Amino acid sequence: MSTLSLAEENYLKAIYHLSASSKKQVSTNAIAERLTTKPASVSDMIRKLSEKKVITYVKYQGVNITDEGKKYALNVIRKHRLWEVFLVDKLKFNWDEVHEIAEQLEHIHSPLLISRLDEFLDFPKFDPHGDPIPNEDGVISTRPRMVLSGLSSGTSCLLVSMKDTGVVFLNYLDKIGLKIGTKLKITEVYEFDGSMEVEADQENSMTISKQVADNLLVVSE
Amino acid sequence: MSTLSLAEENYLKAIYHLSASSKKQVSTNAIAERLTTKPASVSDMIRKLSEKKVITYVKYQGVNITDEGKKYALNVIRKHRLWEVFLVDKLKFNWDEVHEIAEQLEHIHSPLLISRLDEFLDFPKFDPHGDPIPNEDGVISTRPRMVLSGLSSGTSCLLVSMKDTGVVFLNYLDKIGLKIGTKLKITEVYEFDGSMEVEADQENSMTISKQVADNLLVVSE
DNA sequence: ATATACTTTTAGATTAGCCTAAAAAATGTA
DNA sequence: TACATTTTTTAGGCTAATCTAAAAGTATAT
Numbered sequence: 001m002s003t004l005s006l007a008e009e010n011y012l013k014a015i016y017h018l019s020a021s022s023k024k025q026v027s028t029n030a031i032a033e034r035l036t037t038k039p040a041s042v043s044d045m046i047r048k049l050s051e052k053k054v055i056t057y058v059k060y061q062g063v064n065i066t067d068e069g070k071k072y073a074l075n076v077i078r079k080h081r082l083w084e085v086f087l088v089d090k091l092k093f094n095w096d097e098v099h100e101i102a103e104q105l106e107h108i109h110s111p112l113l114i115s116r117l118d119e120f121l122d123f124p125k126f127d128p129h130g131d132p133i134p135n136e137d138g139v140i141s142t143r144p145r146m147v148l149s150g151l152s153s154g155t156s157c158l159l160v161s162m163k164d165t166g167v168v169f170l171n172y173l174d175k176i177g178l179k180i181g182t183k184l185k186i187t188e189v190y191e192f193d194g195s196m197e198v199e200a201d202q203e204n205s206m207t208i209s210k211q212v213a214d215n216l217l218v219v220s221e
Numbered sequence: 222m223s224t225l226s227l228a229e230e231n232y233l234k235a236i237y238h239l240s241a242s243s244k245k246q247v248s249t250n251a252i253a254e255r256l257t258t259k260p261a262s263v264s265d266m267i268r269k270l271s272e273k274k275v276i277t278y279v280k281y282q283g284v285n286i287t288d289e290g291k292k293y294a295l296n297v298i299r300k301h302r303l304w305e306v307f308l309v310d311k312l313k314f315n316w317d318e319v320h321e322i323a324e325q326l327e328h329i330h331s332p333l334l335i336s337r338l339d340e341f342l343d344f345p346k347f348d349p350h351g352d353p354i355p356n357e358d359g360v361i362s363t364r365p366r367m368v369l370s371g372l373s374s375g376t377s378c379l380l381v382s383m384k385d386t387g388v389v390f391l392n393y394l395d396k397i398g399l400k401i402g403t404k405l406k407i408t409e410v411y412e413f414d415g416s417m418e419v420e421a422d423q424e425n426s427m428t429i430s431k432q433v434a435d436n437l438l439v440v441s442e
Numbered sequence: 443a444t445a446t447a448c449t450t451t452t453a454g455a456t457t458a459g460c461c462t463a464a465a466a467a468a469t470g471t472a
Numbered sequence: 473t474a475c476a477t478t479t480t481t482t483a484g485g486c487t488a489a490t491c492t493a494a495a496a497g498t499a500t501a502t
Contacts, residue, residue, distance in 0.1 A: 005458080005459090007458080007459065007460095027479080027480090028479070028480055028481085029478090029479065029480080037459095037460075037461090038460075038461065038462080039479075039480065039481085040460085040461070040462075040463095040480085040481075040482085041459070041460055041461070042480090043480065043481055043482080044458095044459075044460080044481095045459080045460095048458090048459095059467085059480080059481075060466090060467055060468065060479075060480055060481080061468095061480095087334075090341055091334070091337040091338060091341055092337065093337070100331075101329070101331050101334050104329045104330065104331070105326075105329060108322070108325045108326060109325065110321075110322050110325070113308070113312070113322050116312040116313065116314070117312060120311055120312055226488080226489090228488080228489065228490095248449080248450090249449070249450055249451085250448095250449065250450080258489095258490075258491090259490080259491065259492080260449075260450060260451085261450085261451075261452080261490085261491070261492080261493095262489070262490055262491070263450090264450065264451055264452080265451095265488095265489075265490080266489080266490095269488090280450080280451075280497085281449080281450055281451080281496090281497055281498065282450095282498095
């Protein structure tokens with residue numbers, strides 16, 4: 001496929017995200033709102049993108065992304081998320097500071113750069129927000145997220161996200177040494193209050209209240 | 222200063238490089254040639270850049286870069302060279318593979334990103350081609366390059382470039398463990414053939430023929 | 443010093459990406 | 473069903489960055 005311009009990539013990414021969440025055609029207005037542009041501009045761009053076969057559309061009936069378009073969008077998303085991992089893991093940014101920079105970096109064109117970066121970062125599967133990183137073929141590991149408190153003793157999993165994203169909670173997690181990407185193994189669950197004993201990164205064990213476990217989202221490992 | 226567009230940054234960078242090498246006004250044709258565009262396009266852009274005070278120009282008499290323009294250009298160059306160090310040192314690219322990618326990366330806007338990157342790379346002073354990296358204020362460490370064979374016993378220096386850039390020579394250097402960035406200390410110079418004993422990175426000593434030393438460019442350390 | 447050659451600028455188009463205003467189509471409702 | 477509202481498209485314009493062709497200015501060389 002030919003490469004798209006920066007603007008085209010941003011439209012395609014928006015369409016991908018919207019169609020992933022809604023599962024049906026994406027409306028002109030929805031795209032305009034997401035990109036804070038005007039519906040008229042969206043109509044123009046839709047025509048261009050459909051000429052390039054990354055979407056299909058029927059006038060007045062919204063847009064569908066093609067397989068080719070999906071693959072392209074997932075590659076941009078892959079780059080975005082890998083750069084986010086780089087910024088957090090290597091350059092010590094906080095996970096909530098990296099989005100804007102990654103929005104720029106995701107448009108750098110060089111497959112070799114991205115495969116080297118992937119290797120340098122040790123092939124991460126999730127970005128700092130806990131979102132999965134597609135592989136080179138646009139395949140997302142689709143392990144479902146579960147709430148930690150719903151799992152039973154003996155389960156191993158990976159912390160990928162928090163429900164409560166308030167400062168207080170995040171500071172607490174920081175203090176006890178839990179963050180996105182931490183590997184957890186549940187060694188004990190206490191029936192009477194739902195609290196649990198977990199081992200973090202095969203190193204330190206800790207006790208976690210049910211209230212905390214309710215707010216931790218994990219995938220099986 | 223306001224930020225420039227990608228095209229404006231590329232014009233300004235070209236003008237900086239041309240005026241650094243020629244020391245007088247830069248001609249429209251020279252800029253057009255360097256950027257492989259047409260003189261007519263250059264005339265347009267020159268007007269715009271001079272309105273933005275990064276260059277001055279008099280019709281039909283070429284362009285001069287202003288202090289402000291120089292600072293802006295040096296910041297772009299700083300970013301380019303830091304990214305090159307990243308690509309070579311961290312992602313294991315060869316020094317001759319990184320230019321195109323750095324051309325894209327140099328336009329990412331984020332001062333914090335660059336200062337973090339600088340720190341992550343341990344504040345390098347030269348890029349993989351041996352060119353100096355300007356600091357945040359656009360100051361270039363201006364240590365002059367010298368030919369290794371011209372130096373005397375006891376001198377410490379940093380290998381920054383090669384005169385001969387042929388594959389044969391570069392392979393040879395690779396084999397004996399010399400590359401850009403290697404710290405050298407001359408421990409002995411043999412009068413009769415100009416060969417010398419050098420210590421590389423405070424580790425391994427080796428003998429270097431005059432012919433090799435003639436092709437190694439260094440700065441004092 | 444003046445004709446010729448070269449350089450630079452201007453004039454006028456083109457394309458990408460965006461806009462506003464108005465027309466057309468779809469949708470919701472009495 | 474017919475009217476009103478909302479959504480979407482079209483028409484026409486704007487700016488940035490480029491181009492070609494032609495005009496204007498500078499330099500050279502006999």
